[in-house]
Amino acid sequence: MSVLVIAEHDNSQLFPSTLNTVAAASKINSEVDVLVAGSDCGDIAAQCAKIAGVGKVLCADAPTYANEITENTAALVKAHVSNYSHVLAPASTFGKALIPYTAALCDVQAISDISEVVSEDTFVRPIYAGNALQTVQSSDSVKMITVRTTAFELADAESGSAEVITVEDFGATDWVQFVDQNLSQSERPELTSAKVVVSGGRGMQNGDNFAMLEKLADNLGGAVGASRAAVDAGFVPNDYQVGQTGKVVAPDLYLAVGISGAIQHLAGMKDSKVIVAINNDEEAPIFQVSDYGWNEDLFVAVPALQAELESN
Amino acid sequence: MKILVPVKRVIDANIRVRVKADNTGVETANVKMAMNPFCEIAVEEALRLKEAGNAEEVIVVCVGPEKSAETIRTGLAMGADRGVHVATDERLEPLVIAKILKVVAEKEGTDLVILGKQSIDDDNNQTGQMLAAIMGRPLGSYISKIESSDGGFAITREIDAGLESLKITSPAVVTADLRLNEPRYASLPNIMKAKKKPIEVMSPEDLGVEVKNRTNVVRVDEPPAREAGIMVSSASELVDKLKNEAKVI
Structure with a gap:
């Protein structure tokens, strides 16, 4: 069958x-x-x-x-x-x-x-x-x-x-009534199928700072994601969340910015082909699973990376 | 309104699990256990509905071994009124758990069942959906908001593309997502009070549910380890590596 x-x-x-x-x-x-x-x-x-x-x-x-x-x-x-x-x-x-x-x-x-x-x-x-x-x-x-x-x-x-x-319609339940959807609008590729994902964590400090990551993602043709900490803090909506209970991604390039690397986050991204981590804490667990780690303040590193990509 | 909250005892979320040397499962001996974090969120929501005057009683139920009584006590210490312990040492699949919960929910006459959306051990994410299906009650999965409305419930669901609002009739089964609420810590006086709250103990057989699993765990393995790579110290070095070594940009 x-x-x-x-x-x-x-x-x-x-x-x-x-x-x-x-x-x-x-x-x-x-x-x-x-x-x-x-x-x-x-x-x-x-x-x-x-x-x-x-x-x-x-x-x-x-x-x-x-x-x-x-x-x-x-x-x-x-x-x-x-x-x-x-x-x-x-x-x-x-x-x-x-x-x-x-x-x-x-x-x-x-x-x-x-x-x-x-x-x-x-x-x-x-x-x-x-x-x-x-x-x-x-x-x-x-x-x-x-x-x-x-x-x-x-x-x-x-x-x-x-x-x-x-095939025929089997009829609608009368228990459930659809009200509406509030969907994130984005021109970027969908998170779970993007070739490049740029994710931010608690280290981003606020939602406005995610604009830096969006710019970086646009330069790389990628999507923007986030750790649970960043979503819980209200920096970005729930559909950005990568992790055990959020979305699972495995892009060619995963760029983790200001993400410490909690087990639940790693569960959602550790099958990525190449992982890059930018974090100012050299002890951050994310470095243990990264192919390339950069121990630097993200507010220095991200603009520098953006400038480098633009000049290339 | 009576609310039933099924809870699960799992390895504490902060513990790094180890696969047993004989590949039959993960090491649970002498490992710190706790209430599954999503179940805590479910208990909290039930308590908030009660505190807002929407429910009269919150019952915590756990299906599992003797020690699961501790997990029920945690729920009672948070503020639930009483507990039900369906005691068994068998490994139970979500379908069997759902069948047990159905009998408990019907026996108790509950209007609302709130479950965590998944347990962080088996990561199945099934029991709530299965319970709604076999009880013939509307399902509200992955909710981040619930309010009583027109004799039913207005819910908001966290879906992959954003948020979805539905109205569902009562009685209903809902599963809690992360952002439904932030669970409280049990205070010391409430922990003391919880010791006196009743827990009714029964077996799956008492409820007329046959414990028969459909799946067999063949083995459990360590996932392939990911090695730490190299550290870079400038944007130009990183871009060079990504272009010429990893070839991903």
């Missing part, structure tokens, strides 16, 4: 996390279908049909799925689950809410945040903020899984030619 991947999108864009999740699914079985639940999401379904390795795209296009209401999407997934051996979604706030909810509806024990596929029933996942790796084997007849997207490559988004099948 094949694997069903739940696409993550906002009805106007397909998120790259879907491509990572298809790549993970392809390691389980070569037959992969994608479910798109949305409203006016025909373009998203068409994009999913072009992902390499996808056999069928199931498209539920209805106002029911305009917003990601867990209850509604779960009822839809449950209705299709009997055709599949595995159901996968990205380990984003979308997938992390949806998969356990759907699994419980189906009396299945979900498997969270897998970083490796060992076999069709055995997976590796980080536990204790990534300080240990657990290999877990499931005996459920259907495996319901969230995928740590940074641990898998992006499936090719152009070479597929799947057919798109319209």
Whole structure:
């Protein structure tokens, strides 16, 4: 039986996390279908049909799925689950809410945040903020899984030619009423898929000082992130947070500015290819995981780095 | 309104965990334990709802070994009214925990269950969602705000792209994110008072829940270590390294 991947999108864009999740699914079985639940999401379904390795795209296009209401999407997934051996979604706030909810509806024990596929029933996942790796084997007849997207490559988004099948609307719950969303607007790349991430911590002292990091990120074509301390202090919004309970990133270059390197922060970025740390405390734990460390006051170092990049 | 707060006993967040030499798990012998930080946030929110006159009783429940009673006492010392301890030495998966919590919540007739969004040991982030699903109650996951509204709850959720506001009906199940509140410390008089508060002890069997796991932990390993690299002392040196050595810019 094949694997069903739940696409993550906002009805106007397909998120790259879907491509990572298809790549993970392809390691389980070569037959992969994608479910798109949305409203006016025909373009998203068409994009999913072009992902390499996808056999069928199931498209539920209805106002029911305009917003990601867990209850509604779960009822839809449950209705299709009997055709599949595995159901996968990205380990984003979308997938992390949806998969356990759907699994419980189906009396299945979900498997969270897998970083490796060992076999069709055995997976590796980080536990204790990534300080240990657990290999877990499931005996459920259907495996319901969230995928740590940074641990898998992006499936090719152009070479597929799947057919798109319209599937029915399973109806909206009357328990939950969508009110509104207050989303961060940014021209920069999305944090979890950016090639470069510039993050600030408590050392930034206030939100205004993040302008320095934004300038640096723009110069490098990157995204801006933050440690929990910086978010808790109100310097930047919650969606900037990188760490065990925030976002997990693994860019080519991660620049940690004024971040001491608490375990929970390292959990969200230690798989980055190259880590650079700028910190005025030479004892900061972040230096123990950095490829390049610069023990300097960030208010000296960041402008100097900006000037150096501009002159190059 | 009656609020149920499930809590978990975990290795203290400040302890660096070690994988056991036989790769069966992590070392827990003689390691400092504490209430899972997200569960503290859940307890705090329940207490604030009670203090604001929105709830009459806050019940703390823990499913776990004998020592979990200490974690329940922590919740009682923070201000919860009474405890329920579902005692078991088995490793329990979130689905089994959710089934146990369902029976406790129904038995107690709770209007609201507040859980931490995840525990910092297994990092599963599942139990609240599963409980909402099997109880057939609305789910408010990752909340940073909750208020009583029109006989239900107005909630704000922390999602990857920002914040989302929903209205959900009551009774409901919600999971606490980091910025819901800052939990209080238990005062000494309250710690003393907590010793006299009742904790009801029962077993999963008493609740009619079969403890049957669906997954098997094959092994637990150390992650590959990341080595410390080199120190630089100027912007030009750093840019040169990133360009010519690491080749990332």
